[in-house]
Amino acid sequence: MPSVSSAQEASAALAAAHADGRRLRIGADLTTEGLDRILEHDPGDLTCTVEAGVRLSQLQAALAATGQRLSLDPPGNPTIGALLARNASGPLRHRFGAPRDLVLGASLVLGDGTIANAGGKVVKNVAGYDLARLVCGSEGRLALIVRASFRLHPLPKASRTIVVETEDAPGLVATLLRSQVQPSALDVLHPGRVLVRFEGSERAVDAQAAAVLELVGGVESDDAPWDESRARQAAAQGRLRFTPGDLAEALAGLGDAVVRPTAGIAYTAERTVETDPVPGQALVDRIAAELDPRGVLAA
């Protein structure tokens, strides 16, 4: 399987496919494993720029050496390109957002081989169209991602996890959200458990853990429940979105699921039924027709 090791090689491969009117399946006909360099990490700026084939674990290890991280913890160990293309997130989504929230810029190769830069490498920037966000969740349909810049965070000095067994997860979540504690992660392992994670200074996580124990009970735990949460997310057969305030209704109809209540997302053990077409699909088709007129990157 041909692996590209530079944007130019990717550009040549896509341009050739475009000329021939061929489809090119990323991950099958072409892989980005050779794009495996961490190009820049300036700890003082809390930003980094990496190539798309770098594995998330590899990036996290390099960042950890300077006490920093990319605050994304999806299950598995995706490449940076896949991370963006799937807009994949894990429990830390609660506080830090999804890849689309942390990406600062990207270099892309369009279906016709055109290489384009969008965004930048600074934490604040509104110049030009935000193509780096646009490709998040695109599943590779609009462009091949070859490099990206991210906003980073310091590794927390301390963390605490509280697990609460409950038959009223919605009530418990509502109580926590009306309090002034600021968890980094808040998951419902449906049915029956709520996980809360605090990160920050020693005193801050102690105080918040104590506040939660007093508010809603529960026990302190190690990180094992988070591993379980990610494993169950990875094994999920479906994904549902719901209005966050309607958590009770959403849970009522669910079997086993990992639920991120403030995002309004549930990863379900059972297959979810596709209902409506994706809103905006017609618009996505129009964008694809402009960026990839011959459908080289079409699914």
Place this chain on the structure above:
Amino acid sequence: MPLSRAFVDELRAVVGAEHVVTEHEQLRVYECDGLTGHRAVPELVVLPSSTEDVQAVVRACTRESVPFVARGAGTGLSGGATPMAGGVVVSLARMNRILEIDLDSQRMVVEPGVANLDVTRAVAAEGFFYAPDPSSQQVCTIGGNVAENSGGAHCLKYGFTTHHVTGLTFVLPDGDVVELGGKALDPDGPDLLGAIVGSEGTLGVVTRVTLRLVRTPQTIRTLLAGFATMDAAGAAVSGIVAAGVMPSAIEMMDRLTLEAAERAASPGYPAGAGAVLLVELDGVIEQVEDDAAEVERICADCGAFEIRAATSDADRALLWKGRKSAFAAMGRVATDYYVQDGVVPRTRLPEVLRRIEELSEQHGLLVGNVFHAGDGNLHPLVLYDSGAGETERARELAEAILDACLDAGGSLTGEHGVGMDKACSMPRMFSERDLRVFERLRRAFDPTGICNPGKVIPTPRLCGEVPGPYRTHALERIGVAERL
């Protein structure tokens, strides 16, 4: 070309005759936004009251090939809402209703004409706020914030408008209406919300916005540190960021702006300071206390000669009043000023500030610096007197400052947007090829090119045939020899 009678009558039928402005004197109200140097009187202003109205208006514009621009409060600083001569302004001023407050979901649904601060006002008593807080938040509208991806002093911690918009009702230039996102996050498919927020009104018109609300923090601590030099203050900013402390805001002011602010608002800033940092921390009490101690230590290490903490809400308001009055106060120092909005990596702040000082001396014009230091977003104010023939020199100085930001790996604009103001500077940051790709995206939304034309992307008509020299894009320059 004057608009046809039939076209005007059609719009009157859609929105009501009293909501179509055609009188020249009234039209002049709309001739510019906050960037007053660019002016054009529109042919017509129309004030729709619903998504359906907007749909009918833009359909008519598309059919007749009449360019249009959507407009909020007109406080933008880059000419994003400057009308096209012969075109239509779609003012969203009447669409100013809060449609739904859903605190259980921590969301609010509003029309685009709602003022930014009114979102927070509507939920403050319940212990929530809306995080993006541009300086013009009393009047600027959510629709304008969506167009510009507005930030504000506290976006250092809370992020920009794009991090707080979860859903949009969006009218494409051909009149198609798309519902994107909603109260839940992470819709399937490409991030259309991300592409639309910050597109400066060039892709369509937003008619309904779902916003994230944030729980009011347990405590807020505001610190003020006085330094002898900008260099020392810049080093403190880098130190705070590198230490992993995440203040909600870090603002910096230099001697010139401090003196002006003192005269205007008497905030009682440290006398004789060459630079002042305003640092705000919020969150749970223990975290804020620990972070405040760290910030004080770093400032002291960097040579702060005075560090003060606001001890009451009134104190805090006064410290911020000085900062917020700084721009207006500069109006008393010089007859004209030109504001830049460049961004630099935070580690490069001291070096770029020194460069700005050199450039200021070389050009013989004063530059005031009052800016969002925590995210490296500079707002150098180039002071000049147009009556004394200094305009051209001021423009050169402003461009040289922008080049210094780009050379440091930064950006043309952190929050004001490109608009008309910086469209011709885009080739300094993006290659011709990058810009052609931007055009392709735009064409997907607006194939006939009638939606806020002449903004964001440079055109030969706008900029002349010769764009400025292209400087390697920050993402190209990193680490490798290849040229993308």
